[in-house]
Amino acid sequence: MHAPSSDLPILFAGVDIRRGTTVLLRNLSFMLSAGPPTVLVGPNGAGKSTLLRAAMGLLAPTSGGITWGGRNVPSPTGRAIVFQRPVMLRRSCAGNLAYALAAAGVVGADRESRLADLLRIVGLEAVGDRPARQLSGGEQQRLAMARALARNPTVLFLDEPTASLDPAATKAIEDIVRAVSDRGVKVVMATHDLAEARRLAGEILLLHLGELIESSPAQKFFADPVTEAAKRFIAGELLV
Amino acid sequence: MGGETLSALHLLFTGDPALFAIVRLSVAVSMSATILAALLGAPLGALVALTRFRGREVAIVALNAMMGLPPVMVGLVCYLALSRSGPLGAWGLLFTPRAMVIAQTILVTPIIAAITRQTVEDLWAEYRDELTAMNVGPMRRVATLLWDGRFSLTTAFLAGYGRAAAEVGSIIIVGGNIEGFTRTITTAMALETSKGNLALAIGLGVVLLLIVVSVSALAWGVRRAGERFAG
Numbered sequence: 207m208h209a210p211s212s213d214l215p216i217l218f219a220g221v222d223i224r225r226g227t228t229v230l231l232r233n234l235s236f237m238l239s240a241g242p243p244t245v246l247v248g249p250n251g252a253g254k255s256t257l258l259r260a261a262m263g264l265l266a267p268t269s270g271g272i273t274w275g276g277r278n279v280p281s282p283t284g285r286a287i288v289f290q291r292p293v294m295l296r297r298s299c300a301g302n303l304a305y306a307l308a309a310a311g312v313v314g315a316d317r318e319s320r321l322a323d324l325l326r327i328v329g330l331e332a333v334g335d336r337p338a339r340q341l342s343g344g345e346q347q348r349l350a351m352a353r354a355l356a357r358n359p360t361v362l363f364l365d366e367p368t369a370s371l372d373p374a375a376t377k378a379i380e381d382i383v384r385a386v387s388d389r390g391v392k393v394v395m396a397t398h399d400l401a402e403a404r405r406l407a408g409e410i411l412l413l414h415l416g417e418l419i420e421s422s423p424a425q426k427f428f429a430d431p432v433t434e435a436a437k438r439f440i441a442g443e444l445l446v
Numbered sequence: 447m448g449g450e451t452l453s454a455l456h457l458l459f460t461g462d463p464a465l466f467a468i469v470r471l472s473v474a475v476s477m478s479a480t481i482l483a484a485l486l487g488a489p490l491g492a493l494v495a496l497t498r499f500r501g502r503e504v505a506i507v508a509l510n511a512m513m514g515l516p517p518v519m520v521g522l523v524c525y526l527a528l529s530r531s532g533p534l535g536a537w538g539l540l541f542t543p544r545a546m547v548i549a550q551t552i553l554v555t556p557i558i559a560a561i562t563r564q565t566v567e568d569l570w571a572e573y574r575d576e577l578t579a580m581n582v583g584p585m586r587r588v589a590t591l592l593w594d595g596r597f598s599l600t601t602a603f604l605a606g607y608g609r610a611a612a613e614v615g616s617i618i619i620v621g622g623n624i625e626g627f628t629r630t631i632t633t634a635m636a637l638e639t640s641k642g643n644l645a646l647a648i649g650l651g652v653v654l655l656l657i658v659v660s661v662s663a664l665a666w667g668v669r670r671a672g673e674r675f676a677g
Contacts, residue, residue, distance in 0.1 A: 282581050309582050
């Protein structure tokens with residue numbers, strides 16, 4: 207499923223990102239490696255979305271550096287992202303996928319077979335001809351994931367993909383995340399939902415006010431958190 | 447006045463050949479000019495919306511201001527350019543329908559470009575993250591935003607067509623209002639009014655209104671159908 211020339215590991219070295227006088231990320235150093243999903247948790251404004259955008263290569267650090275597979279510039283198609291509120295292009299479900307495949311350079315008969323595969327992976331075969339903007343919120347998220355997978359990414363970033371979805375739609379998304387991860391794609395996902403983090407994460411990064419508070423394997427994070435902030439967050443207290 | 451209106455309707459419903467020749471030419475000139483202006487103005491508007499260059503804000507103000515170009519002035523400039531001693535005089539276009547199309551294209555292009563610029567800029571704010579994440583290049587961005595904004599852009603087309611169909615100042619200068627050759631609804635209305643032939647003038651006015659309303663209704667129908675089937 208994933209491209210041979212990997213963008214992994216993604217290395218953050220002393221990354222600061224500021225907008226004006228506001229610090230969005232502060233002195234972040236960590237590495238995203240191949241393996242089970244890495245889940246970013248933390249309250250609103252913690253910097254989860256900013257971190258995902260920076261790792262995607264959409265935001266440049268103000269200071270510090272990011273490397274992708276040891277390179278300063280990421281590969282053109284090695285990464286894909288699903289935004290919290292994905293924008294559907296004004297065309298059919300299949301049209302959205304065809305567009306993403308064309309943008310990724312997939313042409314000819316290959317495009318048709320990939321398109322059918324992607325619709326099947328996200329369970330949208332029955333609605334391929336429907337206008338994408340008329341799909342439900344959960345279906346739009348699944349289509350956005352298929353569109354991201356059209357790039358055949360090594361790394362898939364998901365920004366709160368289940369926010370505001372009902373349990374059935376959430377389960378459908380989580381099933382896709384597992385399936386994609388099982389195929390060797392590195393999933394890096396932001397969520398507010400600790401229960402979801404427990405279900406999916408292999409590794410947890412806890413962010414608060416733009417700083418990385420704790421980073422550890424998921425099992426250890428939930429069973430034996432190191433920092434006071436992590437303990438309070440897991441206990442359901444509000445980090446402010 | 448009532449009698450004149452009735453005479454006008456009689457001309458309409460009896461299919462008066464002179465009236466219909468005028469109507470045909472009007473529709474052909476205005477529609478050709480609007481289509482040409484759309485082909486020029488839509489990409490121009492999209493490029494201004496998506497590119498950042500020195501003097502961009504001045505360009506936007508100028509583009510918006512050009513929506514109010516005085517038709518007589520455009521007609522005069524075209525006349526000077528197309529007249530025998532002008533730079534384009536060798537083309538022999540003066541006092542032909544082609545000259546009228548050129549003049550109206552110049553009038554309509556800024557309208558379509560300015561409305562397209564605003565539409566595409568708004569759409570770009572919505573699409574920026576997705577298209578950037580998909581590594582979509584500049585030309586494909588323009589094409590995508592124009593395509594996805596196509597239903598909103600019908601408004602630009604309608605505004606342009608309305609301007610072309612209703613104007614008289616430029617085409618009377620470059621067309622000459624020659625009977626059976628360059629006479630359109632608006633130039634004929636001006637002439638018939640000055641001759642005191644109000645019945646024909648009113649009849650032409652009614653036809654012009656019907657055409658503009660029909661084009662608008664057609665565009666609205668296409669837009670509604672498109673939104674239903676394309677989302």
